[in-house]
Amino acid sequence: MNIFNKLNQLTSLTENEKILAKYMQNNPENFIKMSASEISDACFISTSTIYRLCQKLDLLGLSDLKIQVSSSINEYLNEKNVIDYNYPFNGNETQYEVILKMKELYEQTLISSLNLIDINQLNLISNALKDSKHIDFYTSAGNIYFAENFKFQMQEIGRLINVPIEEYHQRLTASSSDENHVAIIVSFEGRGAIM
Structure with missing residues (x-):
């Protein structure tokens, strides 16, 4: 499962863990290059918060978390650019644009479904x-x-x-x-x- 989807499914996060999760989601490329102290300084949290979040994600530590973020980053960035499922089409679009958007909607649905599946x-x-x-x-x-x-x-x-x-x-x-x-x-x- 995509680590970002797994993060979104956690319901028992403390306020500091939520801040850390939001930072990871907003800055995934920077996050994977940072040390524990750099992350804690950037988020104004303690380093123990990082390791508590790792435990809640069933990860061994920060290195494991960075690996998960790194492997999920491309899918996550693609998902952030999704079409609004409630209003995917505009009135002024051509038939070809509608067809391309339908193709993209189906692809995004498949990717989202794949990311949510826990084997x-x-x-x-x-x-x-x-x-x-x-x-x-x-x-x-x-x-x-x-x-x-x-x-x-x-x-x-x-x-x-x-x-x-x-x-x-x-x-x-x-x-x-x-x-x-x-x-x-x-x-x-x-x-x-x-x-």
């Missing part, structure tokens, strides 16, 4: 799915066709998926689930009340 978690999830007797797929109206397509594809490899569509059926399925069930929940940031 160890993916292995745990696939094993849980393989070992379960029942797989229940919960989603809201906007993703029902996606869920039905997933159900169809899983049936082609011999796995049956339950996709309860109506809210009552979803609640009933969830309340009657036990340790033999695995739930897959697709939600836009968990905003739906039922999710």
